[in-house]
Amino acid sequence: MQRIGVFVCHCGTNIAGTVDVKKVVEMAAHEPGVVHAEDYAYMCSEAGQEKIHKAIKEKKLTGLVVCSCSPRMHETTFRNAAEKAGLNPYMVEIANIREHCSWIHKDMEEATEKAVILMRAAVAKVNLDAPLKPGESKVTKRALVIGGGIAGIQTALDIAEAGYPVDIVEKTPSIGGRMSQLDKTFPTLDCSSCILTPKMGEVNAHPLINIYTYSEVESVAGFVGDFTVEIRKKARSVDMNKCTGCGLCQEKCPSKKSLSEFNRGLSTRSAIYTPFAQAVPNVPVIDRDACIKFKTGKCGICSKVCQAGAIDYDQKDEIITEKYGAIVVATGFDMIKLDRYDEYAYSQSKDVITSLELERIMNAAGPTGGHLERLSDGKAPKEIVFIQCVGSRCADDRGKSYCSKICCMYTAKHAMLIRDKYPDTNVTVFYIDVRTPGKNFDEFYRRAVEDYGVNYIKGQVGKVIPQPNGKLLVQGADLIDSKQILKEADMVVLAAAIEPNEGVRKIATMLTASIDTNNFLTEAHAKLRPVESPTAGIFLSGVCQGPKDIPETVSQAGAAAVKAIGLLAKDKLLTNPCTAHSDELLCNGCSQCANVCPYGAITYEDKEVNDHGIRETRRIAVVNDALCQGCGACTVTCPSGAMDLQGFSNRQILAEVDAICR
Amino acid sequence: MKTEKNRAEMIKEISGVNPLKCMKCGKCSASCPSYNEMDIKPHQFVSYVINEDIESLVNSKSLWKCLSCFACVERCPRDVKPGKLIDAARQIVVRERGNTYLDPDEIPELIDPDTPQQLLVSAFRRYRR
């Protein structure tokens, strides 16, 4: 029989405000095995833990139930406290009477009744707890960063600087990401590529960083400290070792009609291409869908002009298998598609563009050589209208429910840059709210208004109406002046919502990392663990976790790196001892458990067993504790009931069921 | 006599609209083809309901200027459907006996030989009980 202590936390008034904690203590005393019960204002505090320590010693407790907040908050705290007092940490159970009780119920009697039941279920479970000992697993001292934008670059640099090797996997032919497409950055108007390219160069030159561009993660197996990842290196059709990056192939390539991804489809590129001049690596790829050689078999000009003999039409996709201790996701974002916002005439007029397209138009390396001009007729626009929140803050399924966060600032930047460079061009911004929290952000926005004369109108635009003369009639509301405005513009720029890169869900699935309905990866704790996934060993960097600007992304990238370094610095990790085990007397070796095990943790051994005096050799399932992650799939599959899960055994869960239904 | 609170509740119930969802972006007013004819503007309807000033609403000429063209309903990013609120306010008026915006006696004056039946049917349904 266990000697159980029950500790009920008030959590200030968080619990005690709706749960009669004294009553819970009183009821606990009647539960089987309970030899001690007390309450305290803050069980997690030093003083609270001291109470636990004292009770374990004095009452010779063998098990603890702490009625407090979610085990996801303080289970570790209380396990450590138990361990310090000489009790096996797995003899602790938490009754969640805060998140699952006091915070959601108002009626004191009802909440107290429920808290008692939850306490009772925890007592029933701890009665059947057995001491468990975690195993150890190794840590592969190498990190993988998925995504080669500014987030991935910064994380990789920080990890490598701490002395650990890092691989970056980037889907496109070059690292650089969205930031490489930007012209200037807020709030200081630095030239984006001027501050990014040195970092790209640094990553490229770093002896501990290895970059796989034009590559994707194919599969992930394993777990924290010991991931095995397959990376598909797509056939570049150009030998990375031979290519000198002279660019002659691109110049001579006769297929020049493909839309440039880098320029957001506003210009064309050749079939063999590097996305932009400063690309890293400066080695082109052949777009096989566009290449004449691949389509018809005739051509081969690039191969003929290449002095280095680097063109290799027979190159195949290559699968690289590598082990990693930590994985950082930095997959970034894209703008939403605007095909469901055609009231803004995006698909009906070339002069209605997105902000990212404007970045390319303003950029010297962009489709117009940096001249601000209309894409329809090449004329300089004299009236430009910006529309904010296109697809952001939407309650319907057309757009996104969240604020994209960066649009207010980049629009102020665009407006300011245009007014600065083209003083005779008027700029109007239709906004719902101007959101500028951030150092020097509001000052920046005010400068756009006060020093550059940008016309901000509070109100949304209802419709952009292309006119026969090529102008765009913008029909909007001015809510402050109570007017409906009809404004003739030469160009309309839409601040389209941003969304996580489309491949991220697939990656999250491979990593078994949580992801929300908007495809942002979920952090382990919204406030206290913002750069970690709940899945151990997976870290989050940049917009894949939520909208953020460059300074925030860089900060988070550093934070993710530190968390990864903290993991890589360990020589061994303790494994979760809640693993499956088979009862060799019940197991009939049918293999069903091995079939459902996602980790390949179950093997079979011929073992001699003594079944009620009959000695015989039987085929028995054996679980490898280092591989088992404790999901329990095998326990339910097992037809003979031989498999059970430590810490969540059949008897324990049934005892909880019984306690709740009692 | 119903209180303003009652009538505000009635409008919410008839329309099925939750005015609290509005974020005051003004896209309804930006889209409305009748905007200039309205004294209370489409984006202001929610405030009148929230503030329970239904008297002003039912006396507003906006009720009779709305075309039910659903441009505001289609484009509202918050799923507030201002057009339905306006219609609910109109319903409150026409459901009170004797209140109508269209009298059968007016009809001969208003029609011509080409007037389609549809026009009269629609107008009757929107303007009368």
Added chain:
Amino acid sequence: MKYSYYPGCTLKNKAQDLDHYARISAEALGFELEEISEWQCCGGVYPLGTDEIATKLSSVRALNDAKEKGQDLVTLCSACHHVIKRVNDDMKNVDDIRTRANNYMALDEPYAGETKVLHYLEVLRDVIGFDELKKKVTNPLKGKKIGAYYGCLLLRPGKLMAFDDPENPKIMEDFIRALGAEPVIYPYRNECCGGYISLKEEDMSKEMCRKIEKSASGFGADMLITACPLCMYNLNKNNGDNLPVYYFTELLAEALGLKEEVEEQ
């Protein structure tokens, strides 16, 4: 292929052309419109109030009639289409309305939105196919530059009507192309003509129609087509006769070579 057909009040009267040309074209295209017996007027506008039941019953009767015959229900007039499609959606998805309407109707078997409601244009697009229609055109309307006028009721609310992209539709443009003419895309094609407001606020409707026509002719249209008798009325009334307006079915009949025959009769 046989469809239940709901003509609606105006098509029996002021808009007989819309109805007539639709019927003879259907015959030529190999589908049959079987008029629902004893249909009643749909009311012209969809009752927006969530507590309105009585005003929706005529639509439910038509829908149930089609259900009993096991046919899809085809409509022509934009207003009827709008009302019937939305009532059908209510019957399918809104428990309260379905229960109360069925209590009222006391049908043998309760109606729960089983009937599929199709606009005539949807039949052409989704059943016949515009490519197939093109093959059947004997008298292509070459050289005609036609602006499609959608108005509001066919398209909105986009999610419920599920007719086409409410802000950038193309069904009528594809239809015009199939007839051998050139569609003119202009931004006011989904803006309201004023609808019922023209009865008491003539000036408002006039202003709206003027914008529509100016936009269409500005982009080079020399005629408009519509599916709605009220749009037709408003546009014609407020139009300096610069831009003729036709029912889409009339042009369909013309392209199929059926129009002369009719006129000769």
Added chain:
Amino acid sequence: MSIEKNEEFRPKIVAFCCNWCSYAGADLAGSSRMSYSADVKIIRVPCSCRVNPMFILRAFERGADGVIMCGCHPGDCHYTSGNFYARRRMTLLFSMLDYIGVENGRTRVEWVSAAEGAKFSQTMHEFVDKITSLGKNVRLEDLRCRN
């Protein structure tokens, strides 16, 4: 402490929640103060695939009026595929329960992610309403287990 409230039927509802998504979703409902009925009691399991049909039958036997199982969204399982196994098992179990006369509405599977506090609360509201309308589970309760 069996507080018999004779004036109204208060159902006993057991919710099995996987540790990674649904339990976290319930935590989020809690920290966001999105209330739901106190009749729901949650049991934490590592994964929905840990839920043995036996647990559900036991709950009904011991007088539960409804049992709901929540897991990660299909494809998002922390253990890759656990919720697929769970889904298949529950489909079979529920049709068997239906066959022996336990109304389908007494059992439910719902996918709730860690970010869906509102969905968790909403789901529990609906489920409690459903069970309340179905009334007491009389089909499987073993009266000998009553105390």
